[in-house]
Amino acid sequence: MSKSNEMIRLATRKGYNISESGEVLNPKGKVVKGTIIRAKNCSYKTFAINDKGMSRPILVHRFVAYRKFGEVALVAECIKHINGNSLDNQPNNIELGTYKDIYERTKKEKGGTKSCL
Template sequence: MSKSNEMIRLASQRGYTVNKDGEVLNPKGEKVMGSIRKTKKYFYKTIGITYFGMSRPILVHRFVAYKKFGEAALEGECIRHLNDNSLDNRPDNIDIGTYREIFNTTKNKISV
């Protein structure tokens, strides 16, 4: 299992949750401030979870998917943002998908 998936499980076990706006809440119910990580084409929100004295990053959309779908989210090929906005982490905008689905959605939007 990847370190990222371990951190997602650990955060959930420690009582971190997600609100309807896709914001991560700590066990006290306070919003967790994070940062933005840029990949080649997209920006993603991340939070840090302390593990053995070190902060480990978690992608917020993956944590939201875990809270929504459970273990299936960790086994899925990828996590999709249904509206293609990589910073919109609302649970109703997150789904488990495949890279082929993302490719087809993007291709269809370009050709229209």
């Protein structure tokens, strides 16, 4: 099991959740302040939880997918943002997919330029 998937499961066991607007909620129901990282040509929201004295980052869109789809999200080829906005993590904007889906959609919509999904 990857460390990322392990941390997603741990966050769930600790009581972290997702709001309808795609914000991460701590076990007390408060919005978790995260950070934005840049990966490839996209920006993604992350949050961190402590595990054995170390802070471990979790990609918010992957956590949303896990809360929405369960274990199948951890083995999905990729997690897609339906509207193409990699910072929009609302559950209704997240779906499971393949890199081929992203390539075909990007090619059709952007004339072949890379976008975040």
